[in-house]
Amino acid sequence: MRTLAGSPEPPAPADAPRGPRSAAGMHPLVWIPALVIGVAMLIPAIYLVIAASALPAGEIWEIVTDPSTARLTGRTLGLAAAVTGASVVLGVPIAWLTVRTDLPARRFLSIATALPLVIPTYVGAFTLVGALAPGGLVESWSGWRPPSPYGFGGAFVALTLFTFPYVLITVQSGLRGLDPSIEEASRSLGHGPISTFLRVTLPQLRPSAAAGALLVTLYVLSDFGAVSILRYSTFTRALYLQYRTAFDRAPAALLGLMLVAITVVFVVIEARVARDRGQQFGRRGAGRAVTQVPLKRWRWPAAALCWSVVLIGLVIPLTVVTYWLVRGLGAGESPNLAFGAAGRSLLVAALAAAAAVLAAVPVAIWSARSPSRWARLTERASFTGYALPGIVVALALVFVGIRLVPSLYQTLAMLIFAYVVLFLPQAIGAIRSSLLQVEGNVEAAARTLGSDRLTALRRVTLPLARRGAIAGGALVFLTVLKELPATLLLSPIGFDTLAVRVWSATEEAFFTRAAIPAMLLVVLGSVPLAITMIRERRET
Amino acid sequence: MQPLFRPRSRLLVLLAVLALVATACGGNDDPADGEDAGAEEEMDEPGEPLTVYSGRNEELVSWAFDDFTAATGIEVEVRYGDTAELATTILEEGDASPADIYFAQDAGALGALEAEDRLVTLPDDILDRVDANFRAPSGAWTGVTGRARVLAFNTDVLSADEVPDSVFDLTDPEWQGRVGWAPTNGSFQAFVTAMRITDGEDVTREWLEGMLANDPVVFSNNTGAVEGVARGEAEVALVNHYYLYRFLAEDPDFNVDNKLLPGDIGGLVNIAGVGVLSSSDNQDAAFELVRFLLGDEVQTFFGQETDALEFPLVDGIESPELPTLAEIDPPQVDLSRLEDLQGTLELLNEVGALE
Numbered sequence: 087m088r089t090l091a092g093s094p095e096p097p098a099p100a101d102a103p104r105g106p107r108s109a110a111g112m113h114p115l116v117w118i119p120a121l122v123i124g125v126a127m128l129i130p131a132i133y134l135v136i137a138a139s140a141l142p143a144g145e146i147w148e149i150v151t152d153p154s155t156a157r158l159t160g161r162t163l164g165l166a167a168a169v170t171g172a173s174v175v176l177g178v179p180i181a182w183l184t185v186r187t188d189l190p191a192r193r194f195l196s197i198a199t200a201l202p203l204v205i206p207t208y209v210g211a212f213t214l215v216g217a218l219a220p221g222g223l224v225e226s227w228s229g230w231r232p233p234s235p236y237g238f239g240g241a242f243v244a245l246t247l248f249t250f251p252y253v254l255i256t257v258q259s260g261l262r263g264l265d266p267s268i269e270e271a272s273r274s275l276g277h278g279p280i281s282t283f284l285r286v287t288l289p290q291l292r293p294s295a296a297a298g299a300l301l302v303t304l305y306v307l308s309d310f311g312a313v314s315i316l317r318y319s320t321f322t323r324a325l326y327l328q329y330r331t332a333f334d335r336a337p338a339a340l341l342g343l344m345l346v347a348i349t350v351v352f353v354v355i356e357a358r359v360a361r362d363r364g365q366q367f368g369r370r371g372a373g374r375a376v377t378q379v380p381l382k383r384w385r386w387p388a389a390a391l392c393w394s395v396v397l398i399g400l401v402i403p404l405t406v407v408t409y410w411l412v413r414g415l416g417a418g419e420s421p422n423l424a425f426g427a428a429g430r431s432l433l434v435a436a437l438a439a440a441a442a443v444l445a446a447v448p449v450a451i452w453s454a455r456s457p458s459r460w461a462r463l464t465e466r467a468s469f470t471g472y473a474l475p476g477i478v479v480a481l482a483l484v485f486v487g488i489r490l491v492p493s494l495y496q497t498l499a500m501l502i503f504a505y506v507v508l509f510l511p512q513a514i515g516a517i518r519s520s521l522l523q524v525e526g527n528v529e530a531a532a533r534t535l536g537s538d539r540l541t542a543l544r545r546v547t548l549p550l551a552r553r554g555a556i557a558g559g560a561l562v563f564l565t566v567l568k569e570l571p572a573t574l575l576l577s578p579i580g581f582d583t584l585a586v587r588v589w590s591a592t593e594e595a596f597f598t599r600a601a602i603p604a605m606l607l608v609v610l611g612s613v614p615l616a617i618t619m620i621r622e623r624r625e626t
Numbered sequence: 627m628q629p630l631f632r633p634r635s636r637l638l639v640l641l642a643v644l645a646l647v648a649t650a651c652g653g654n655d656d657p658a659d660g661e662d663a664g665a666e667e668e669m670d671e672p673g674e675p676l677t678v679y680s681g682r683n684e685e686l687v688s689w690a691f692d693d694f695t696a697a698t699g700i701e702v703e704v705r706y707g708d709t710a711e712l713a714t715t716i717l718e719e720g721d722a723s724p725a726d727i728y729f730a731q732d733a734g735a736l737g738a739l740e741a742e743d744r745l746v747t748l749p750d751d752i753l754d755r756v757d758a759n760f761r762a763p764s765g766a767w768t769g770v771t772g773r774a775r776v777l778a779f780n781t782d783v784l785s786a787d788e789v790p791d792s793v794f795d796l797t798d799p800e801w802q803g804r805v806g807w808a809p810t811n812g813s814f815q816a817f818v819t820a821m822r823i824t825d826g827e828d829v830t831r832e833w834l835e836g837m838l839a840n841d842p843v844v845f846s847n848n849t850g851a852v853e854g855v856a857r858g859e860a861e862v863a864l865v866n867h868y869y870l871y872r873f874l875a876e877d878p879d880f881n882v883d884n885k886l887l888p889g890d891i892g893g894l895v896n897i898a899g900v901g902v903l904s905s906s907d908n909q910d911a912a913f914e915l916v917r918f919l920l921g922d923e924v925q926t927f928f929g930q931e932t933d934a935l936e937f938p939l940v941d942g943i944e945s946p947e948l949p950t951l952a953e954i955d956p957p958q959v960d961l962s963r964l965e966d967l968q969g970t971l972e973l974l975n976e977v978g979a980l981e
Contacts, residue, residue: 154975212850221857314810314846319981323810327980330710331815331967333717333738414876477711485718492722496705574707575715579677579724582684582706590706594683595849595872596933 112456113539120448124464127507131346131470133482137339149340154324159348162321165241165313166306166352172246173302176395177253178295182283183388184254185261187379195392196258197615202399203251203561204611206568208311209588209604210248210399213406214240215315223406241318247399248312249305252561253298256516258618259557260294261287263523266377279379292359293522297515300356301561304349304473304511321345322475329477342478349473353466400608407604414598422599424587428606431583434498434573435566435610438505439513439559445506446513446558451547453514454521455529468514471507476571479508484575497578504572509565513558520554521547556621560614567607584610675701676911679716680729681709682898686933687729694918700911709735710812716903717742726906727915729770729898732816736767736901737965745901749913755920757951760897760939762962769897769961770919771928772937774954775817776884776893778870779862780855789862789885793892796862797836806843806851806860809979813848813866813896819970820894820959827973834977856882864892867948871935888955895937895956896964 138146149155183189184196202210217223218235225231234240264287272282310326313319321341328338381388411421452458453465471479483504488495528550532542568585577583582590584603591600680687684706691702705712709731716723716739728745730736739745745766753765760769779789790796796805808814821830843860845851851863852873862885873880887893900919902912918924925938929945937951944950974980 215850216853219854219857220859315850317844317846324980327810327971329714330708330810330812331971333710333713333735333965334968335714335717410876417876417878419876481711481714481718484715488719488722495722496724571711574705575711579703579705586706590684593847593849594685595852595869596685598876599685 112452112458112461113543115540116448116452116543117456117458117461119445120452120464121460123445123449123510124467127468127471127510129471129486129507130474130479130482131343133485134339134342134346134474134478137335137485138343140336141340145337146340149337150344155344158319158321158324159344161319162307163348165238165245165318165320166303168242169245169249169306170299170303172242173250173253174295174299176246177250177298178257178288178291180392180395181254181257181261182287183381183392185258186287187381187388188385189381189392190385190389193619195389195396196619197612198396198400199392200251200254200564200615201608201611202248202395202403203255203564204567204607205248205399205403205604206311206570206585206588206607207244207248207309208315208570209592209600210403211235211240211244211312211315212592213403214244214398216406217402223409236317238318240316241313243398244312244316245306245309247395249302250395251564252301252305252512253295255557255561256294256298256301256519257291259516259553260291260519260523263520263553264290270377279381283379290523293519294516296356296359297519299359300352300469301472301512301515303352303356304469307345307348307352307473308475310475310477321348325475326477329481335481338478342474345474346470349469350466352473353469357462404605404608407601410597411601414601419598421602422587422591424584424603424606427582427584427587427603428610430581431567431585431607432610432613434501434505434577434583435563437498437502438509438566439563439614441502442506442510442513442562443517443555443559446510446517447548447551447555449510450514450517450521450554451543451551454518455547465514465518468510472509472511476508476569480504480572480575483507483572487576496576498581501573501577501581504576505562505566505569508569508572509562512561512565513555516558516561517551517554520552520557521550524550556618560618563614564611567611673700673911674908675703676726676908676915677724678702678704678727678729678915679712679725680704680706681712681731681735682706682729689931690919690924690927691915693924694915697918698914700914702915713738716744721905723903723905725903726908726912727900727902729900730767731898732812732896732964733767733769733899733961734812734816734819734964734967736762736899737962739901739903740764740766740962741965744904746904746906746909748902748916752913752916752920755941756939757941759956759958760895760961761899763960764962767899767901768916768920769899769939771898771925772895772939772951772956773813773898774867774886774893774895774937774956775813776865776867776886777862778852778855778865778882778884780858780860781881781883783858783861786883786885791887792890793864793887794833794890797833797840799840801862802840803843804861805837805840806845806854806863807837808845808847808851808863808865809974811847814864815967815970815974816896816964817864817892817894818974819964819967820957821891822966822970822973823959823963824891824957831973831977834973834979838977838979852882856880868935872933875933886949886954888953889957891957891959893954893956894959895951895954897939897961898936 180199184192184199189195214235218232220231269282269286272286308322310322313323325338325341328341415421449465449468452461487500494500529542529546532546570585570589573583573586584607587603588600691704695702713735716725716728728739740762747765748768753761753768756768760772761767777789818830843854845854848865848869851865852869854860855863867884870882870884873882900916902909906912920940922943925940925943928936929938929943929948935947937948938945
């Protein structure tokens with residue numbers, strides 16, 4: 087990190103790093119856990135190497151050079167790039183509107199715009215088809231035929247709506263951590279709100295926007311539900327087909343490894359975007375009240391933007407689900423209340439969020455505060471599980487878990503571990519970007535003033551990480567709510583969650599029974615968002 | 627010192643407590659809840675609970691496990707999931723697999739386990755219950771119910787007579803843009819595999835290319851295809867027979883009907899079936915469960931219950947709602963050969979059906 091390189095060396099030769107030289111002054115309480123976690127995150131990749139090594143070299147070459155592989159890669163990258171771009175274009179302004187302005191119903195919209203994230207893509211896509219496809223609900227109720235939801239366009243819109251909250255939530259968190267005095271200075275120097283946003287606020291949001299964008303990109307790489315329902319063939323769809331139809335795991339493993347390679351490219355790009363900042367801005371405001379930017383005549387267009395996201399990403403799916411419920415109840419079907427499943431969903435989502443944050447803190451601190459190559463590698467290792475389709479990670483943990491820790495196999499502990507492997511980068515990204523908002527030399531300053539490394543860590547670094555930890559925990563919570571493949575294979579037997587109930591019912595066309603679990607998913611999803619909101623209110 | 631995570635951890639603790647309470651009170655949400663049936667009095671031999679990996683949906687079969695527990699006192703624990711994913715899981719677990727029984731949606735997945743020697747040969751009294759066409763020649767697995775491939779059609783635009791009697795007619799130009807299929811779906815692929823076995827590679831390739839030339843409407847699965855037919859996106863679709871009944875249960879005016887294809891490869895009857903794992907240390911209880919699933923009571927119920935209306939496979943038990951298997955006259959296909967899905971996948975890829 088550029089700023090760290092220029093910061094004064096902390097004057098404490100007594101506790102110079104004794105670990106790997108590259109740990110570069112970081113306390114062992116940070117880098118040792120971080121390294122252990124980084125290695126654990128590589129389990130899926132190791133499994134894929136073992137599984138793919140069963141293939142003869144000739145066949146590997148054949149699969150890698152198959153023209154359809156290149157075509158799928160191209161389609162996948164195109165979709166990922168488009169969805170990521172749109173998510174940033176949508177997520178950054180909405181984050182600013184819902185955090186910094188006098189947008190009407192600002193608090194409500196702040197939660198509602200993020201909620202499409204809890205809708206599993208296979209449900210979201212299915213409901214969009216039910217509503218928008220030719221002959222669907224919209225056409226039969228209004229007579230107007232909306233644009234076709236199929237193909238690239240449909241997959242692009244659906245995935246953007248269901249994943250842009252990754253950008254929204256990380257950028258909201260970034261905004262809350264900004265020092266408002268710089269913006270105030272800009273205003274007092276004659277810049278208007280838009281100019282200030284573009285020239286002062288936006289550059290400071292780069293780390294959080296890049297972190298959120300990376301989460302979107304990698305989510306798109308791993309998505310199966312939306313692309314299969316909306317008829318757009320991608321790499322992951324091919325990988326799932328290989329797993330689901332031919333019981334030979336080796337070719338699927340090879341596809342998985344290629345996906346890991348693609349991931350590495352994106353992770354490196356993100357690092358460029360997030361780290362290559364022209365200058366570092368001030369410090370975080372000391373919990374100071376931020377003046378709301380008046381939108382004036384932009385108030386209602388801004389509100390319309392937010393509401394249209396809520397309409398397509400939340401209202402349409404919920405309307406279709408409500409329609410299922412009403413239609414089914416009318417025909418004498420019984421709904422499935424699923425309160426037990428809701429409790430289990432809440433339990434695993436909260437535990438996974440807490441575990442992911444705990445695991446992410448050392449990795450994020452190390453990678454944000456140390457120029458070490460090991461720190462960077464550790465952070466990047468964590469992305470492999472996230473970018474791989476859930477089924478790959480689940481099977482990897484089946485393979486490894488039953489051999490290494492049979493007593494934990496298919497227990498709650500194992501399930502939570504699986505969620506951490508799958509979603510850790512969400513927590514790391516959020517925490518890391520909240521640390522990057524503040525220069526590394528604040529810790530150095532603390533040490534100049536006599537704190538030892540541990541005290542500086544506890545009293546300076548950790549409090550700075552807190553805001554990111556909350557956003558990251560919320561992201562993990564929301565994503566775990568809808569997780570399916572690992573839950574099915576690794577949960578304690580008989581332990582079903584809301585996502586399982588929704589899947590089980592829609593898979594076999596029991597729509598009435600899917601309705602209430604789907605609604606409860608949205609209700610539970612608003613919990614962490616509401617917590618973030620309450621905290622914000624307390625601080626201002 | 628500034629306390630770390632304070633306001634949040636208070637909320638988290640509250641959430642965790644809420645979750646535990648909800649979990650404890652909520653219990654099992656199983657729609658056909660019968661879990662307390664055997665729990666009240668201790669049986670003589672409580673034994674180990676049986677572990678089932680079920681690729682059959684919970685909504686369809688959980689009642690059968692509950693009834694089994696009520697009848698025998700043997701507890702059953704079930705892991706539900708996707709048929710193929712569970713088969714792969716069993717293969718990855720190896721001999722340490724906790725599963726005693728695998729309940730699959732199609733013969734191919736059972737064949738894959740058999741091919742890796744993961745299933746034991748079932749006792750003769752079990753095998754004798756089921757027509758030899760619907761179980762493995764080796765005896766490694768047996769069908770429990772039959773599921774027929776049909777043409778689902780939109781009753782607003784077509785009458786049953788207008789729907790072809792053979793899937794081979796669908797390549798005729800008159801069906802341009804009117805046929806729906808789900809080429810990524812396991813049941814569809816099992817049907818294509820059957821066509822490769824009965825009609826050969828070349829005929830199958832020609833049929834697939836003819837279908838593609840007709841620009842079929844692609845769905846991701848059977849449920850989506852039936853819905854698509856109802857919306858009119860396609861007029862007919864190649865699907866399994868039983869999805870229709872769920873739609874009818876929720877909407878009695880549902881505008882889709884099934885056309886059976888007697889004697890045609892498109893009318894393939896696949897099975898949902900079970901195998902007992904060779905790694906199981908509870909095989910006797912597992913055989914008991916298989917006997918129960920093939921018992922008169924359960925077989926009769928499968929033929930009647932609208933949630934799971936499938937063909938009973940035991941001689942002398944017929945569904946009042948469905949035609950008999952004799953009437954369907956399904957093509958004679960050795961179901962254990964449906965395991966060769968890799969060849970089907972490659973063929974589908976080659977002709978471009980999976981794009």
